[in-house]
Amino acid sequence: MTAVTQQQPLLEGRGVSKYFGGLAALSDVDFTVYPGEIMGLIGPNGSGKTTLFDCLSRVQDISKGQVFFKGEDITRKKPYQVAHLGLSRTFQIIRVYNKLTVIENLLLSQQWRNKGILKQLRPSGQQMEGRAKELTDFLLMSHVIKEKAGNLSGGQKRLLEIGMALMPDPDLILLDEATSGINPTLIETIKDRIRELNSKYNKTFLLIEHNIHFIGDLCDRVFVLDYGQKLAEGTPDEIMNNQAVIEAYFGADGDEGDDEYDE
Amino acid sequence: MVKFVQAWRKYRLGKWALALLILFLFLLPVPQFVAPEAKLVTNSLLFSLTQMFMLIILASDWNLIGGFTGYYDFGHAVFFGLGAYGTGVMMAQMGWAFVPALLIGAVVAAVFAILLGSATLRLRGAYFSIAMLGAFVAVREIIRVLRPITGGGSGLTLPPYLNRPLFYYVLLLFMIFVVWVIWWIRRSEFGYTLIAIREDEVGAEMRGINTTLHKIVVFTLAATFTGLVGGLWAYQNTFIDPDVVFFDSRTLDMVLATLLGGLGTVTGPVLGAVLIYWLRDVLWANFLQYHLIIQGLVLILIVLFLPEGVLGSFDPNSGTRIGGWVGKILREADGETEETANAAESVEAPV
Numbered sequence: 001m002t003a004v005t006q007q008q009p010l011l012e013g014r015g016v017s018k019y020f021g022g023l024a025a026l027s028d029v030d031f032t033v034y035p036g037e038i039m040g041l042i043g044p045n046g047s048g049k050t051t052l053f054d055c056l057s058r059v060q061d062i063s064k065g066q067v068f069f070k071g072e073d074i075t076r077k078k079p080y081q082v083a084h085l086g087l088s089r090t091f092q093i094i095r096v097y098n099k100l101t102v103i104e105n106l107l108l109s110q111q112w113r114n115k116g117i118l119k120q121l122r123p124s125g126q127q128m129e130g131r132a133k134e135l136t137d138f139l140l141m142s143h144v145i146k147e148k149a150g151n152l153s154g155g156q157k158r159l160l161e162i163g164m165a166l167m168p169d170p171d172l173i174l175l176d177e178a179t180s181g182i183n184p185t186l187i188e189t190i191k192d193r194i195r196e197l198n199s200k201y202n203k204t205f206l207l208i209e210h211n212i213h214f215i216g217d218l219c220d221r222v223f224v225l226d227y228g229q230k231l232a233e234g235t236p237d238e239i240m241n242n243q244a245v246i247e248a249y250f251g252a253d254g255d256e257g258d259d260e261y262d263e
Numbered sequence: 264m265v266k267f268v269q270a271w272r273k274y275r276l277g278k279w280a281l282a283l284l285i286l287f288l289f290l291l292p293v294p295q296f297v298a299p300e301a302k303l304v305t306n307s308l309l310f311s312l313t314q315m316f317m318l319i320i321l322a323s324d325w326n327l328i329g330g331f332t333g334y335y336d337f338g339h340a341v342f343f344g345l346g347a348y349g350t351g352v353m354m355a356q357m358g359w360a361f362v363p364a365l366l367i368g369a370v371v372a373a374v375f376a377i378l379l380g381s382a383t384l385r386l387r388g389a390y391f392s393i394a395m396l397g398a399f400v401a402v403r404e405i406i407r408v409l410r411p412i413t414g415g416g417s418g419l420t421l422p423p424y425l426n427r428p429l430f431y432y433v434l435l436l437f438m439i440f441v442v443w444v445i446w447w448i449r450r451s452e453f454g455y456t457l458i459a460i461r462e463d464e465v466g467a468e469m470r471g472i473n474t475t476l477h478k479i480v481v482f483t484l485a486a487t488f489t490g491l492v493g494g495l496w497a498y499q500n501t502f503i504d505p506d507v508v509f510f511d512s513r514t515l516d517m518v519l520a521t522l523l524g525g526l527g528t529v530t531g532p533v534l535g536a537v538l539i540y541w542l543r544d545v546l547w548a549n550f551l552q553y554h555l556i557i558q559g560l561v562l563i564l565i566v567l568f569l570p571e572g573v574l575g576s577f578d579p580n581s582g583t584r585i586g587g588w589v590g591k592i593l594r595e596a597d598g599e600t601e602e603t604a605n606a607a608e609s610v611e612a613p614v
Contacts, residue, residue: 097459100458
């Protein structure tokens with residue numbers, strides 16, 4: 001860990017705040033994500049996790065504070081510009097192009113990187129189909145490649161979304177509850193894939209997750225939000241034993257907390 | 264039926280049919296030149312077909328923004344009007360020749376599309392539709408008020424030029440060009456981008472697509488084509504005034520043709536425009552007073568019973584009964600070819 005922390009941060013937030021009218025969804029949140037780490041983001045429902053993701057991918061305006069990605073200020077950039085810089089994400093509520101096939105969904109997620117409209121006038125597909133096929137193999141969905149995304153199961157849609165996030169070869173991937181609604185075997189697959197992407201291809205991850213075991217197994221560091229404020233930060237072990245976190249997340253008496261999320 | 268599908272695929276009959284149709288349309292006016300007295304092909308038939316080609320182009324344009332991109336433009340005829348007036352003012356007031364005047368008309372429509380689109384394309388769903396409808400009415404009234412330039416309510420008369428076969432050929436070529444461009448867009452990355460915007464605009468933006476730029480580009484392209492049709496129409500009609508040019512149901516015709524044929528397909532608007540035009544011809548001839556009522560009823564019936572349009576209903580994925588039937592035939596056609604392929608293999612295998 002110490003070796004990692006001496007590096008220049010990949011993503012850095014300074015005093016990030018988001019207000020919806022009088023409601024502070026995020027207030028003065030500071031955080032850093034270093035290249036090559038897997039960072040967890042946890043917190044009770046409504047604590048501002050997804051809002052933070054929305055601010056980072058710039059779907060939501062940041063009310064106050066600054067965000068730096070690769071040393072560049074992205075606080076006022078457009079969502080597509082942030083994507084071009086190498087930040088991709090998945091969504092809590094699945095967003096895939098339902099009427100298009102799996103492979104079209106994948107192709108649509110990367111070809112537009114830094115490319116002018118005139119260059120888009122050639123027929124779609126060819127060059128990147130290789131990469132899209134590799135990804136479907138990697139995510140165990142090569143058998144549904146020609147299927148319309150709308151006909152896939154919830155779990156397959158999640159996998160497809162992860163594939164779409166990986167397609168542009170990003171440096172940082174934000175996963176928003178990537179395991180919700182997915183069966184345990186598939187969760188193991190996703191876990192393996194994330195680990196492999198992290199160790200072999202040096203991809204950095206920031207993941208929102210309610211599955212404590214998933215967090216414990218994967219993450220180097222965990223970051224806790226509560227009522228839009230940063231509650232704690234540390235290794236998974238430190239976080240699990242942090243009294244404030246236990247109270248906020250697992251309810252006042254924390255003994256059985258772990259079991260609650262076992263189901 | 265299965266045999267037919269297989270033969271169709273094997274000999275690429277679709278391409279041959281299309282080539283024959285185009286050839287036929289090109290040769291159609293020839294009797295007019297060779298033997299005009301015989302009246303095999305009348306000027307009024309050519310005029311009718313020219314109007315139909317215009318409707319095909321207009322519906323295809325509307326489909327670009329409404330069908331591919333998912334922005335239902337209920338005031339798209341504003342670009343028809345601007346093209347018509349751009350051309351008309353240059354010819355009637357400035358004395359320009361037709362071709363440069365037509366180009367001015369197209370430029371006026373394009374520039375207006377960029378300016379208007381930058382504002383209205385930020386709106387989504389019904390808000391965009393209403394804003395465009397508002398723009399349509401506003402531009403009509405502005406033209407009515409700008410009497411010194413546009414002739415106001417009493418309109419403008421363009422130098423008459425009556426050459427039906429020429430207009431026929433110009434519109435035929437233009438129609439083929441527009442449909443070809445749209446076919447090209449549909450299979451290009453640009454076309455897929457538009458569909459991504461239709462399916463999930465926020466997702467598309469976050470996956471690296473500059474959605475605003477794409478919307479404005481396609482909107483301007485559709486507006487330019489529409490403006491050119493407007494200019495051609497003005498010259499052919501030789502008279503323009505706000506009520507004729509900004510005719511209330513002009514946008515409705517485009518929407519109706521696209522919906523009837525199949526939203527978001529290349530051939531749908533073409534088929535829809537042909538059907539609408541034929542239907543209206545029949546209605547005009549037989550039920551002049553009620554034709555708008557019947558046209559309205561047709562729209563309601565389409566939305567109720569053919570929400571995917573005529574072509575869309577034949578799509579095996581549409582979930583309609585016809586679609587299921589088509590899917591079954593296609594699968595059988597696929598299956599039989601596979602079986603025959605397997606049979607061929609098994610024969611070869613022992614050797």
